Every structure is written in structure tokens, then in C-alpha cells.
Amino acid sequence: MVALLNALRKVTIRTAAVLGVIALAACETASVGGGPSINTRAPVTVALLVPASGGDSGGTLAASIENAARLAVGDLQGAEIDLRVYDTGGSPALAAQVAQQAVNDGAKIILGPVFAEAANAAGVAVASRGINVLSLSNNPAIAGGNVFVLGQTFGNTAERLVRYANAQGKGDIFIVHGRDTAETLGRDAIQGAILASGARLAGTASFDLSQQGVINAIPGIASQVDLSNATSVFLTSGTAGALPFLADLLPENGVNPAEVQYIGLQRFDIPSSALSLTGLQGGWFALPDPATAAQFQARYAAAYGAPPHPLAALAYDGIAAIGALIATGQSDALTASALTRPGGFVGANGIFRLTTTGTNERGLAVAQVQNNQVIVIDPAPRSFGGAGF
Numbered sequence: 001m002v003a004l005l006n007a008l009r010k011v012t013i014r015t016a017a018v019l020g021v022i023a024l025a026a027c028e029t030a031s032v033g034g035g036p037s038i039n040t041r042a043p044v045t046v047a048l049l050v051p052a053s054g055g056d057s058g059g060t061l062a063a064s065i066e067n068a069a070r071l072a073v074g075d076l077q078g079a080e081i082d083l084r085v086y087d088t089g090g091s092p093a094l095a096a097q098v099a100q101q102a103v104n105d106g107a108k109i110i111l112g113p114v115f116a117e118a119a120n121a122a123g124v125a126v127a128s129r130g131i132n133v134l135s136l137s138n139n140p141a142i143a144g145g146n147v148f149v150l151g152q153t154f155g156n157t158a159e160r161l162v163r164y165a166n167a168q169g170k171g172d173i174f175i176v177h178g179r180d181t182a183e184t185l186g187r188d189a190i191q192g193a194i195l196a197s198g199a200r201l202a203g204t205a206s207f208d209l210s211q212q213g214v215i216n217a218i219p220g221i222a223s224q225v226d227l228s229n230a231t232s233v234f235l236t237s238g239t240a241g242a243l244p245f246l247a248d249l250l251p252e253n254g255v256n257p258a259e260v261q262y263i264g265l266q267r268f269d270i271p272s273s274a275l276s277l278t279g280l281q282g283g284w285f286a287l288p289d290p291a292t293a294a295q296f297q298a299r300y301a302a303a304y305g306a307p308p309h310p311l312a313a314l315a316y317d318g319i320a321a322i323g324a325l326i327a328t329g330q331s332d333a334l335t336a337s338a339l340t341r342p343g344g345f346v347g348a349n350g351i352f353r354l355t356t357t358g359t360n361e362r363g364l365a366v367a368q369v370q371n372n373q374v375i376v377i378d379p380a381p382r383s384f385g386g387a388g389f
Contacts, residue, residue, distance in 0.1 A: 035335030047102035054090025143358030247279030289350030317347030
């Protein structure tokens with residue numbers, strides 16, 4: 001452990017890269033928008049907005065998203081889509097411009113952009129024209145009006161894990177989070193899930209997102225956990241941030257994983273090397289339906305010769321939902337009321353549905369780290385209204 005801790009101390013702790021978790025001038029969230037009338041007897045034009053010319057491997061990300069969308073188009077039955085791709089460059093201003101151009105070109109719905117600010121700008125740009133936007137962001141701050149988010153949200157993950165913990169007699173939950181925007185939003189999501197489920201908030205503690213900040217805070221956090229009589233400790237940090245420190249230092253300071261259940265808001269298995277962390281053995285986290293996700297990844301790799309980017313599955317989901325609605329043959333298939341149908345859709349990572357607040361619900365599995373491996377201990381639901389919801 002000492003060697004691992006010393007290695008970790010050589011790098012700066014970064015906050016988890018949560019897609020687009022930033023403050024925005026969000027679209028109106030009171031209700032979702034309407035939508036266009038479409039002719040389902042002809043190919044329906046769908047615009048895909050990607051950051052092809054953006055920095056930080058934007059081109060690679062854009063290509064993977066487009067590949068997944070085209071894979072989904074090829075899988076459609078009873079629906080024809082004319083997919084047209086537009087480059088946002090990762091820029092909100094350009095996203096707004098190309099969103100308007102896409103509608104001028106006949107687009108009846110927009111899939112993307114990826115990043116929250118760009119998605120927000122695209123939604124604002126086409127709101128008056130009755131066009132809905134299915135963003136690949138996971139930021140609920142931009143959801144509402146004509147903008148939906150397809151990315152897995154903190155709220156969705158927290159609700160799944162808190163419900164499961166409560167059902168297993170582990171519902172006295174202590175939250176540990178870093179002091180930044182993303183992890184504070186994660187804390188709020190967990191608190192909301194606790195309130196909704198009937199679990200108990202045993203307490204909260206936070207730390208500065210720096211190496212020394214975590215080290216200094218651990219003894220006090222461990223003491224608070226002990227005094228709270230918590231049965232679970234819910235961590236908002238990810239493996240790219242403070243999680244490796246927490247997983248080693250909390251047990252060293254008396255928060256025994258054999259006695260207190262560790263739960264992660266972010267996945268414990270990315271990268272896979274994190275599965276060897278001693279403090280995460282026995283820990284719980286949520287993930288998409290493994291069987292469905294593996295099938296998508298295998299099909300994508302067979303078609304394109306490389307694994308998909310993690311966000312590519314969201315593009316597949318967007319096309320799957322749009323195609324399923326077009327296949328109904330209804331002229332109002334792409335309105336907000338149709339997009340938010342209670343039965344939802346089946347996508348690359350299992351079942352999902354869009355909500356009237358512009359966010360989404362996804363069927364997630366609960367997994368546990370056992371002997372450095374991921375073991376599903378509660379399967380992902382296969383329909384809405386059953387176990388897991």
C-alpha cells in the first residue's frame with residue numbers, strides 16, 4: 001500500500017472528468033418542448049452534431065460517435081433515417097450556427113452535441129423552430145425545454161445504489177465528497193436519493209481536492225463516520241481523482257470495508273487496475289447492463305476494427321429511440337410527448353427512457369468488486385416498473 005500511496009502522491013489529484021458538469025445558462029426546465037410534424041413514409045432527416053475539429057482528440061471522439069450512429073441506422077426496422085453530420089468544433093457558438101443550418105437543411109431532430117455548453121447553445125438556437133435536441137451530455141442543468149440529455153446522470157446512479165443499499169440493510173449512508181462543482185453535485189444527487197428512498201443520511205464530510213487536502217482530512221472523516229453509526233460510505237470521487245487515496249487511507253484510519261459498505265458514485269472498474277485497490281474490495285458501484293453493453297462493443301469492433309469510445313453508445317441510443325418512434329408511423333413521433341413515452345427504449349447499454357424534465361432514467365446493474373474482479377450482484381432491469389426501479 002505504501003508504494004501505491006507514494007506513487008499516487010507524485011501526481012496531482014484531478015476532479016473526475018464528468019461530462020459537462022459546469023454552470024450554464026440552462027434552457028427552461030419547467031416542461032419539455034413540442035416537436036415537428038414528420039412524414040414517416042419518407043426518410044426522416046436527423047442531424048448529428050459532433051466536435052470533429054475540436055481539440056483534445058475531438059476528431060477521434062466524433063468519428064466513434066458517428067460510427068455508432070450509423071451502426072444504429074443500419075439496425076433499424078420499419079424506419080428510414082437520412083443522417084447528416086455537422087461539425088461543432090466543440091464550440092457553443094458554432095454549435096448554435098450548425099444547429100440552425102441543420103434545421104434549414106430539413107432536420108427534424110438533432111442528436112448531440114457532446115458537451116453541455118454546446119448542447120445548451122444548440123437547443124436555444126432551434127427552440128423557436130420546434131426542434132428537439134438529444135444531447136450526449138450527462139449534465140441535468142441543461143435539460144428541459146427542447147433539450148434532453150442522454151448521458152447517465154449522477155441522480156440516476158445515486159437512486160439505483162441508494163435503493164439497493166436500503167434494501168440490503170445498508171441504508172444509513174455517510175457521504176464523502178471533494179470540494180468542487182462535480183462532486184458537490186454528486187453529493188446533492190445522493191442526498192436526494194436518500195430522501196426519496198427512505199434511507200437515512202448519517203452525515204457528510206468533504207475534503208480539498210489536493211494531495212495534502214485529502215491526507216489532512218482523512219482522520220477527521222474517519223472519526224465522523226465512526227460516530228455516525230453509518231452502515232455505508234458513499235464516495236463521489238472517481239479513479240481519476242481522489243478515489244485511490246480514499247480507498248487506502250479510510251481503511252487505514254478505521255473505516256473497515258468488512259464492517260461499513262463502500263459505495264461509489266463513479267465506476268470502480270475504470271481503469272481496470274483500480275480493481276486491485278484493497279479498500280475497494282467488496283465495494284458496490286453501478287454500471288450499464290453488462291450483456292447488452294458487451295454485445296454493442298463487440299459489434300462495433302467487428303464493424304470498425306477498434307473498440308468504441310464510451311460516449312459512442314449514447315449516439316447508438318439516440319438513433320435507436322428516434323428510429324423506434326418513426327417506426328410507429330405517426331406524424332408526431334418526434335414530439336416531446338412521444339420522446340418521453342413511459343415504456344422507454346432499448347439501446348446499446350440496456351433500457352432507458354427520457355423524462356419530462358429532459359433528463360433520463362437508465363436500467364443499471366449493481367456490481368461488486370470481488371477478488372479484483374467485477375461481479376454483478378443485482379442485474380440491470382429489462383423493463384421499467386420492475387426490480388431496480
